[in-house]
Amino acid sequence: MNWAVALPxxxxxxxxxxxxxxxxxxxxxxxxxxxLPRGDDGQKxxxxxxxxxxxxxxxxxxxxxxxxxxxxxxxxxxxxxxxxYLPVALMLIGLILRGVAFDFRVKARADHKPRWxxxxxxxxxxxAVSQGWMLGRYITxxxxxxxxxxxxxxxxxxxxxxYVLLGAxxxxxxxxxxxxRIAVRWAKLAWPPVVVGMGLISLATPWVSExxxxxxxxxxxxxxxxxxxxxxxxxxxxxxxxxxxxxxLGRLCWLPFAxxxxxxLLGAIGLAYSLFPYVVMDKLTLWDAASAxxxxxxIAIGCAITVPTIAGYTVYAYRxxxxxxxxxxxx
Amino acid sequence: MDALILARxxxxxxxxxxxxFPTITIALxxxxxxxxxxxxxxHDEAWLMAYRFWTKVFALTFALGVVSGITMSFQFGTNWPGxxxxxxxIAGPLLGYEVLTAFFLEATFLGIMLFxxxxxxxxVHLIATFLVAFGTTMSAFWILALNSWMHTPAGYEIREGExxxxxxxxxxxxxxxxxRLTHVLLASGLTVAFLVAGVxxxxxxxxxxxxxxxxxxxxGLTLGVVLIxxxxxxxxxHGLNTLQHQPQKVAAMEGVWETExxxxxxxxxxxxxxxxxxxxxxxxxxxxxxxxxxELDGExxxxxEFKGEKGWEHPPVAPVFFGFRIMVxxxxxxxxxxxxxxxxxxxxxWAAERLPRPLLWGLAGMSFSGWVATVAGWxxxxxxxxxxxxxxxxxxxxxxxxxxxxxxxxxxxxxxTVYVTLIVAYIGVVKYMxxxxxxxxxxxxxxxxxxxxxx
Numbered sequence: 001m002n003w004a005v006a007l008p009x010x011x012x013x014x015x016x017x018x019x020x021x022x023x024x025x026x027x028x029x030x031x032x033x034x035x036l037p038r039g040d041d042g043q044k045x046x047x048x049x050x051x052x053x054x055x056x057x058x059x060x061x062x063x064x065x066x067x068x069x070x071x072x073x074x075x076x077x078x079x080x081x082x083x084x085y086l087p088v089a090l091m092l093i094g095l096i097l098r099g100v101a102f103d104f105r106v107k108a109r110a111d112h113k114p115r116w117x118x119x120x121x122x123x124x125x126x127x128a129v130s131q132g133w134m135l136g137r138y139i140t141x142x143x144x145x146x147x148x149x150x151x152x153x154x155x156x157x158x159x160x161x162x163y164v165l166l167g168a169x170x171x172x173x174x175x176x177x178x179x180x181r182i183a184v185r186w187a188k189l190a191w192p193p194v195v196v197g198m199g200l201i202s203l204a205t206p207w208v209s210e211x212x213x214x215x216x217x218x219x220x221x222x223x224x225x226x227x228x229x230x231x232x233x234x235x236x237x238x239x240x241x242x243x244x245x246x247x248x249l250g251r252l253c254w255l256p257f258a259x260x261x262x263x264x265l266l267g268a269i270g271l272a273y274s275l276f277p278y279v280v281m282d283k284l285t286l287w288d289a290a291s292a293x294x295x296x297x298x299i300a301i302g303c304a305i306t307v308p309t310i311a312g313y314t315v316y317a318y319r320x321x322x323x324x325x326x327x328x329x330x331x
Numbered sequence: 332m333d334a335l336i337l338a339r340x341x342x343x344x345x346x347x348x349x350x351x352f353p354t355i356t357i358a359l360x361x362x363x364x365x366x367x368x369x370x371x372x373x374h375d376e377a378w379l380m381a382y383r384f385w386t387k388v389f390a391l392t393f394a395l396g397v398v399s400g401i402t403m404s405f406q407f408g409t410n411w412p413g414x415x416x417x418x419x420x421i422a423g424p425l426l427g428y429e430v431l432t433a434f435f436l437e438a439t440f441l442g443i444m445l446f447x448x449x450x451x452x453x454x455v456h457l458i459a460t461f462l463v464a465f466g467t468t469m470s471a472f473w474i475l476a477l478n479s480w481m482h483t484p485a486g487y488e489i490r491e492g493e494x495x496x497x498x499x500x501x502x503x504x505x506x507x508x509x510x511r512l513t514h515v516l517l518a519s520g521l522t523v524a525f526l527v528a529g530v531x532x533x534x535x536x537x538x539x540x541x542x543x544x545x546x547x548x549x550x551g552l553t554l555g556v557v558l559i560x561x562x563x564x565x566x567x568x569h570g571l572n573t574l575q576h577q578p579q580k581v582a583a584m585e586g587v588w589e590t591e592x593x594x595x596x597x598x599x600x601x602x603x604x605x606x607x608x609x610x611x612x613x614x615x616x617x618x619x620x621x622x623x624x625x626e627l628d629g630e631x632x633x634x635x636e637f638k639g640e641k642g643w644e645h646p647p648v649a650p651v652f653f654g655f656r657i658m659v660x661x662x663x664x665x666x667x668x669x670x671x672x673x674x675x676x677x678x679x680x681w682a683a684e685r686l687p688r689p690l691l692w693g694l695a696g697m698s699f700s701g702w703v704a705t706v707a708g709w710x711x712x713x714x715x716x717x718x719x720x721x722x723x724x725x726x727x728x729x730x731x732x733x734x735x736x737x738x739x740x741x742x743x744x745x746x747x748t749v750y751v752t753l754i755v756a757y758i759g760v761v762k763y764m765x766x767x768x769x770x771x772x773x774x775x776x777x778x779x780x781x782x783x784x785x786x
Contacts (some may be wrong), residue, residue, distance in 0.1 A: 053442030056397055060430070060438045063404050067430045070408060070415055071423030078412025078732070085409055085734050089742040092402045093749055099398035100753060103391040108760050292495055295420040299427045306431040310439075317439050320450050328446045330386050 007300060008290035011072035012279070014303060015065055020268045022061035023131075024166070024261055029055045031167020033098055033124025034160060035186055036117060043179045044117060048102065050174040050325035055102065057314060059095065069279075071299055073289035076279040083142045084134050091130035097123030125160065132159030139271070140208055141281030151208050158197035162260070165190040169239070169257030172248060174325045180253070184243055187256055191240050198236075198263075202229060205274070211282055212274045228270050235262040334736040335728055338410045341743040343713075345402055347706055348750040352396030354705050357471055357516065358523035359389050360464030362550070367460060371453070380543035381550075385527070387764055390445055395757060397438065402746075413730030414720060418494045421487060421502055422477055429473035437466030468516070475515055479508035481721050482712070483576045489724075506576055510569040511712075517562040518708065520554060521665060522701025527551030528672070529698025530765045532691040535683055539766045545683035552676060555669030563662065567622070573715075574623050577722060579637045579645035580715035584655040585619050586612075586648065589633040594619040599656075602648040607635065641726075646717040654710040661704040668697055699758070 029051040039047055070077045081088055097119045105116035136152030168187035172180055206213040216225060239259035242248050248256065275281060279289045290296065363385055370378035404426075407415060415422065443451060443459040451459070486501025487494050496502055528551030534540045535548070574581045582588075586597045586609050596618035600609035620629040637645040672690055679685040720727045 053446045056394070056441055057435065057438040059397065059401060060434045063401055063434055064430050066404050066408075067427055070404070071419065071427045074415035074419035074423065077408040077415055081405060081408035082412060082732050082734055085738055086742065088405050088409060089745065092405060093745055095401060096398040096749055096753075099394050100391075100756075103394045104756060104760060107387060107391055107764055108756070109763055291423055292420045292493075294496060295424055298424045298496075298499065302424070302428055302431055306435075310431070310435040313439050314435075317442055320443055320447060329448055330383055330390075330445055 003297065004293045005287065007293055007296040008072065008286045009277075010300065011068055011290070011296060012276075012286045014307070015068040015072065016268065016272055018061050018065035018068060020265065022058070022065055023268075024264050025054070025058035025061060027163045027264070028166045028170040028257070029058055030098070030124045030128050030160075031163035031165070032170060033120055033167075034128065034164050035167055035171070035183075036121045036124075038186065039179065039182070043182070045327070046175055046179055046325055047171060048105070048120075049328045050171065052102075052328045053317065053321045055099070057317065059099070072291055072296060073279050073286060074291055076284050076286075076289040079280055079284065080138070084137060087130040087133045087137075091127050091134070094123045094126030094128075094130060098127060099123070128160035128163050129156050132156035135159060139205060139212075139274075139281065141278075141283055143208070148208060151204055154197065154200060154204070158194070158201060161190055161193045161197060162264070165194050165239075166257070166260045166264070169260050173254045173257045176249075176324050180249055184248060188240075188243050191236070191243070195236055198232070198267075209274075209281065211278075215274060225273070228266055228273075232263055232266045235259045235266070239263075334734065334739055335731045337736050337739040337743060338731055338734075339727070341739060341746065342406055342410050344743065344747055344750060345399065345406055346713075347709070348746075348754070349396065349399035349403055350705060350709060351702050351754070352392050352399065353467065353470070354515075354519045354522045354701065355392045355526060356389060356396055357464075357467045357519040359385065359392065359526075360460070360467050362523055362527065362554075363389060364457075364460050364464055365550070367457060371457075377542040377546050380541060381547045384543065384764070385547070386445065388530075388761060390441075391757065391760065393437075393441060395753065399750075400434075409734070410732060411720070411730050412732050414725075417492060417725060417730065418721060421480065421494050421496055424496075424499075425473050425477040425480075425503070429470055433466045433470035433473065437463050437470070440466070471515060471519075472512065475512045476503045476505075476508055479511045480505045482511075482716055483507040484721055484724060494721075507569075507572055510565065510572045513565050514562070514569050514708075517558055517565060518701065518705050520558045521562060522705060524551045524554035524558060524669070525665065525694075525697045525700050528555065528669075529695050529700075530761065531683075532694035533698070533762070534765050535686070536688065536691050536695060537766055539768075540683065541768065545681065548683055549673075549676065549681065552669055552673040555665060556673050559662065559666045559669055563666070566662070570623065573712075574631075577715065578632045579634060580651065580712070581623065582632055582634045582637075583646050583648045583651040583715060584711060585623075585631065586652050587619070587631050587633045588635055590630065590636055591633065592620065592630050593617045593628045594623075594631040596622065597652075600652070602652050604648050644718060646715045651711050651715045654707045654714065657707040658704050658711060661700050661707065664697065665700060665704070668693055 032047050032051050036044055036047060066077075069080070101116045101120035101123060105113050105120060108116060133152050133156035136155035137148075139155075140148050140151060165187060168183045168190055171183035172187065175183065206216055216222060236259070239256045242252055242255045242259075245252070277285045277287070279286045363382060366378050366382040366385065369375070370382060407422075407426075440459040440462040444456065444463050447456055447459060480502055483506040485505040486496060486498040488497050489495070527547050531540075531544045531548035531551060534544045570581065570584075585594065586600050586602050587594055588607050588609070593616070595612075595614035595616045597609070598613045598615065600612040600614075602609050617627045620631060621627055623629065623631060634643075634645045634648065637643065668690075672694060675690060676683070676686060716722055718726050718728070720730055
């Protein structure tokens, strides 16, 4: 095997996985942040308790994803981050507000708590909208024009909606009683915009991008790829159906969350297929953007050892806090 | 203002804000492990109280460190795209190993350390606490390896303008790394020593002391007493290392313009870069030569020796000169307060409430002295590397982005607003928590049965 060809592909896959892990993991806690104002005071505390032990590690996947972009594809890193300069800055400020509000809201004076709750909500919102915008700009390879701006703007609204659906799914799984029942209602409210939005994006993406169109709408690829949109649709329908059943409050409380995660997974597969082998759509392939093979090899060895370990102890941490969320107390 | 200076200001604002929090969490993690172990050994609730209070401070500090660190990982690309394009083969893996071996470890086990009570055994909890402390220290290891390499590059070769690694061992253990790492870890220890002592002193002053306050005060002062002499020694060694590898930084620190033998130590001066001289010098003859070369007549190279093709190749003098004096001055205050404080404390039979109030006020005032010294020290070393990004090889102005300057100015203003607000909020909340009684309503953690109890 030729490592100079294979290593960039391996790193592209790893970066994709890290980004997917980030979107799913931080996605649910950003979604909970967006739902925060809708809960009463007690529910707010429970909502935040449900993400308390995890948010920090969840965000680290973003650092890994951007880190791999930086390490493995330095030329793409510079190009992408300069093109997304302002939304990146906004997202970072959102993440800063959200991350610190988490601690400040319970540690500051009680009468300041509403202010930090607001910061938590606003930070989650700013981060989610900026991420959606960046995704929209990225898919089209930063093409300029009113059409592309509109395209990015729609995704900037869709991604937060998807996060809300994911967050509501998380709450259904991790809470009980009144909050769980309200979370089902939130999930129902978030479902239609997500479905409509995803439909629009699926139609618009091949329309705005020549490359995507040729990849999806040619035979026999079209038939081979058909399971991706069909399974996405099925997952969304299952999620909606189970929201109507009583078992969503009990035995099947994990199902809506799992279905939304499946939707994200399928979306990531579709995106990966659309992009490959580009790191920046139509502009830069992953081999052109890659670092020296020797450097990639050094990190690849490290990744081979540490990434499974990280996955292992992440699963362990989730097991420690398995089940319904309880009030958080320092040990 | 031009884009380069704005990009530098933005990056400087971010790393300045960021360093404040890791410099606390690195040593505070180990301090928490110490408190926890004392509690397990003595079963004295005062230690558990200290642990619980400082865990809250740790959690808050850690969150601020994480969010500002995420910002940094993006700013490498937004502000210095040229840097990663040229040096990516070296900087990339070092940053990568930081994420892989440190960030995930600390972030994941932090959840268990903070909230794992009743869900994991005391042993697992201790391991989690250890892993968090270990993770913060590993993070310092990797980032300082990279930072030191930028000061004293080694183990590389340049092909067509791009850097490639020849020896990873030489890259990581480059000449300034051992000194810089030790210096920074000790700085972290001192920052925590004075934070713990200062907050405890504040609690005593405000009549909010509890059973743990005296213990924490003693632990903080003891840490300061032990670490400050070591830091002075290591700082001196680091200075000698810098003289060997970056003489113009030392010349700027000492304010030496012309090469001279038997250079005086300037206690104060106003360096004037336009006229290339100092005003209002207050000096001790020959002392700078003695400190730096260990000879009264040792030669120190002056700033005027460093002229390259593109003009002066030495850092701006005033910030390095004053930064160095602020760092050393703060270190001297630390020496004074920790030694006098512990000595008085011992003489009063370890009765914290009998300590003289001026001493307590002094210590309370020193609560964040570690921040002052750390930031001043960082400015000395980082500004002292200018005009280079990688010393002697890559100039900063070659590596900037082409983002339009109004955009950089706008985001800079946003970041600075957020950072200033958060620093104020952080200090305010630490003060507020210090004045609030520790919540001991949570049940005591399960403690392991004493050995032999099963029999």
